[in-house]
Structures are given as structure tokens and as C-alpha cells.
Amino acid sequence: MKKLTVVVPCYNVENYLCRCLDSLVHQDIPESDYEVIAVDDGSTDSTGEICDRYAKDYPQVKVMHQTNRGLGAARNAGLDLARGKYLLFVDADDFMVENCFKELIDTAEANLLDVLAYHSVDVYDGSPIPLVSEAPKQDIKVQTGAEYLSENFMQGPVWWFFTKREIIEKERLRFPEGHMLEDSPFTPEVILSAQRMANIGKVCYYYVQRPSSIMHSRDREHLLTLLGDYIFAYKSVDEVIAKHRHKMDESAYTRLASRRDSFLYFGIFRALKSGVAKEFYQHLKNDGLLPLRQLDKREFASKKWNILRLLFNCPALTCGIGKIYGFIR
Numbered sequence: 001m002k003k004l005t006v007v008v009p010c011y012n013v014e015n016y017l018c019r020c021l022d023s024l025v026h027q028d029i030p031e032s033d034y035e036v037i038a039v040d041d042g043s044t045d046s047t048g049e050i051c052d053r054y055a056k057d058y059p060q061v062k063v064m065h066q067t068n069r070g071l072g073a074a075r076n077a078g079l080d081l082a083r084g085k086y087l088l089f090v091d092a093d094d095f096m097v098e099n100c101f102k103e104l105i106d107t108a109e110a111n112l113l114d115v116l117a118y119h120s121v122d123v124y125d126g127s128p129i130p131l132v133s134e135a136p137k138q139d140i141k142v143q144t145g146a147e148y149l150s151e152n153f154m155q156g157p158v159w160w161f162f163t164k165r166e167i168i169e170k171e172r173l174r175f176p177e178g179h180m181l182e183d184s185p186f187t188p189e190v191i192l193s194a195q196r197m198a199n200i201g202k203v204c205y206y207y208v209q210r211p212s213s214i215m216h217s218r219d220r221e222h223l224l225t226l227l228g229d230y231i232f233a234y235k236s237v238d239e240v241i242a243k244h245r246h247k248m249d250e251s252a253y254t255r256l257a258s259r260r261d262s263f264l265y266f267g268i269f270r271a272l273k274s275g276v277a278k279e280f281y282q283h284l285k286n287d288g289l290l291p292l293r294q295l296d297k298r299e300f301a302s303k304k305w306n307i308l309r310l311l312f313n314c315p316a317l318t319c320g321i322g323k324i325y326g327f328i329r
Contacts, residue, residue, distance in 0.1 A: 003105050004034035005084030005165065008092050009074030010051060011041040016093040016208065017050045021061070023095035023206075028102045031060040037078040038092075042068030047092075072175035072182035075158075079174065087165045089158045093208045094123075097132055100204040104162045107200055111140050114194035116162040117148075117155070120205040132203045145194035146244070150252035152199070153299055154259040158183040158190070159205060167193050176236065180229045184263070185236035188256055192244040223274045230267030231283055234260055258296030264289060265305075268312050277322040281315040290315075 006024055010017060024036045038061060040048040051063040064077055075089060086108060090096060100118075108116045121130050143151075155161075171193045175182045191197065237260035245253065264284065271280035284290050291313040295305050312318055 002033060002035050002084040003029070004086045004088065004101060005078075005082035006034065006036045006088045006090055007075055007078030007082065008036060008038045008090050009041055009071055009078065010038055010043060010047050010092040011068065011071070011074070012043050012045050012047055013092040014043075014045040014047050014050060016210075017047055020090065020092050020095045021050075021054050023098065024090065025054065025058045025061065026098065027096075028099040029105065031058065033105075034060055034101065035082075035084060036061045037081050038063050039074040039078045040065045041070070041074040042066060070178060070182075072177040072179060075175045075182070076177065079168070082165060084165060087163045087168065090205075091159060093210060094159065095206045095208070097204050097206065100202075103202075104200065104204065107140060107198075108162060108164070111142055111196065111198060113142070113196050113198055114164045114167045115145060115148075115190060115197040117152075117160060117197070117199040118162065118202060118204040120160060120207045121203050123206045123208045125208065125210040129206065134202075138201045140198045140200070142196050142198050144247070145191040145197045146247040146249070146252050148194070148197045148199075149188075149191055149255055150249050154188070154255050156184060156187055156259065157207075158187050159207075161187070161190060163190055176232075179232050180226055181233040181263070184233035185240050188237060188240045188244075188259075192240070192247060220274075220276070223270070223276060224279065227267050227271055227276065227280045228283065230263045230270070231287060231289065233263045234289065235287075237263070254296050255299065257293075258299055261293050261295060262300070264292055265295070265308065265312065268318065272318065272322040275322065277315075277319045281319065285315075 008020065021036070021038070038051040038054070040051050040063060048065055055061045055063045062081070064081065066074070066077060086105065104116060107113070121132060123129055168190065171189065173186060173189050175186050237256065241253070241256055241260065248256070267280055268277065271277040292309050294309055
């Protein structure tokens with residue numbers, strides 16, 4: 001068995017993919033110890049050819065080509081092929097810190113971990129890459145996933161976690177297909193399924209912010225789909241809460257419930273900026289999701305969130321502000 005599988009879903013990322021794959025093939029473990037599965041999700045640029053070139057040059061790289069089915073389906077395709085003891089999901093426009101694989105594997109194995117969290121830094125398209133200083137060694141605090149969630153900010157993206165593949169297969173976890181925000185239910189499922197979890201306390205991941213990414217598109221049809229997926233994310237996380245409620249103390253429950261509710265807040269923000277607030281509010285009304293609840297003050301500490309809750313619970317006023325914003329813009 002390989003020690004690690006890295007799944008990289010790829011769609012039209014020709015300008016970013018080499019940096020991503022370079023960060024994965026130039027690591028500090030033998031190439032025979034891990035595999036990189038690049039899933040070309042029907043790209044129309046040179047992404048597929050880049051994947052094939054790396055597979056030819058590096059024996060640890062495997063490529064799967066499929067028709068365009070979306071990010072969730074691409075991740076699932078890679079997951080179905082995975083044979084590593086541990087799993088990493090890396091988005092193809094992001095990249096990993098050099099020489100971090102050995103410490104992740106050693107820490108997970110030494111502490112018998114199901115999930116190991118780490119930190120990330122943002123990289124802005126066209127800006128210099130921030131320097132990552134070596135973090136001092138710290139004691140590893142092993143907890144259940146529910147205990148970890150009780151004490152830590154709920155990170156949503158799946159790429160924040162180094163996960164034992166056994167728990168994903170045991171729980172039969174897969175990403176929802178046909179939706180954006182597809183890791184919104186997957187990540188808390190993984191965390192709450194973990195019997196042993198810790199945070200290594202160091203930066204291992206570079207998250208690239210780029211205007212052309214799927215989450216920054218301004219196409220109206222795309223926006224309406226995305227707004228529907230904010231509601232899908234809310235409902236999906238609600239199902240995870242119901243399934244695992246017995247494991248969580250009040251602190252963990254409040255954190256996860258607040259993360260669930262935040263999808264509605266962010267949806268309204270996006271709808272206002274995009275001029276489709278009326279349509280989004282109709283969705284919320286139809287699904288019985290109004291009025292909005294107060295968010296957890298530990299994660300949404302600013303007083304503005306209370307003000308926004310009061311404002312957002314007045315659809316007519318919020319839509320009026322949206323119209324004014326659109327006119328000024």
C-alpha cells in the first residue's frame with residue numbers, strides 16, 4: 001500500500017497546473033511511497049496534455065481523463081482510484097509547501113491519527129508568494145473530531161486536512177455531485193467521524209485567490225446556480241448535524257450550526273452584490289429558511305453580524321439597498 005494519495009481535480013487550469021504538480025512531485029518522501037492522481041475533468045485548454053506530460057516524466061503521477069462532470073465528481077473519481085493509507089485533496093490552482101509530506105505522514109502515524117489538520121496562507125494572483133517560516137515544534141494534542149470541533153474554528157475546505165483513507169471508506173463518504181460548495185458536508189463528516197484528530201500547527205498549503213475561479217464568476221446563470229448551492233450547503237450540513245448531534249457538546253454544535261447558517265448570510269451578500277437578491281430571498285422563503293439565526297460570536301465576533309442579521313431579516317429593505325448598490329456601481 002502507498003503511504004499517501006494526493007487527488008488533484010483539474011479543469012482549465014493550464015496557467016496554474018505546473019506549479020501545483022511541481023509542488024507535489026518534488027517532496028521529501030520517495031516517489032514509490034505515494035501517488036498523485038490528476039483527474040482531468042473535460043478541460044478545453046492544455047490541462048489534459050500537461051497532466052499527461054507529468055505522468056510520463058514522474059512515475060508517481062497517474063492521470064484520469066473524463067467528460068466534464070464538476071469538481072465533486074472529479075474528486076470522487078480520484079478517490080475511487082486511491083490506494084494510499086492517507087489522503088490529501090489539492091485544488092489544481094493551489095499548491096503545497098515544499099518538503100511537508102514526510103512530517104505529515106510521520107505525525108499521523110506516530111499518533112495513530114484519523115485526521116491531521118494544518119494551516120494555509122493565501123496567495124493572490126499576480127502577487128509574490130508569501131514566505132513561510134519554519135514553525136516551532138509543538139506538542140500534538142490528540143482529540144476526537146467532535147472535541148476538536150468544540151475548540152477550533154470550523155474550516156470548510158477539504159484541502160485543510162490530511163485524512164486516513166480508511167475512515168472515508170468505512171463511512172462511505174463521497175462528495176455531492178452536480179453542486180458547488182461540494183465539500184461543505186464532506187469536511188464536517190470527516191471531522192466528526194475521526195476518533196483521533198490533531199493539528200500540526202504549521203503551514204502546508206498555499207491557497208490561490210484568482211478572479212477567474214469558479215467561486216468568482218459573475219455570469220448570471222452561474223450566480224443563480226451558486227446561490228442555490230448555498231441553500232444546498234445549508235441543508236447538507238444540517239443533515240450532518242442531525243447525524244452526529246449525539247457526539248457533540250454544546251460548543252461543537254454551536255460552531256457547526258453557525259457554519260451552516262453562515263451559508264445563508266454569504267448567499268445574501270453575493271446576491272446583493274450581483275443584483276439577484278430578490279430571487280435569492282424567494283428561494284429562502286420557499287424553503288422556510290427565514291428569519292436568519294444569530295451566528296456564533298466566537299467565529300463571527302464583530303457586531304456587524306448582529307446588524308446584518310437584523311437587516312437581512314427585512315427582505316424589502318435589503319433588496320432596496322441592493323438596487324441602490326447596483327445603480328451606484
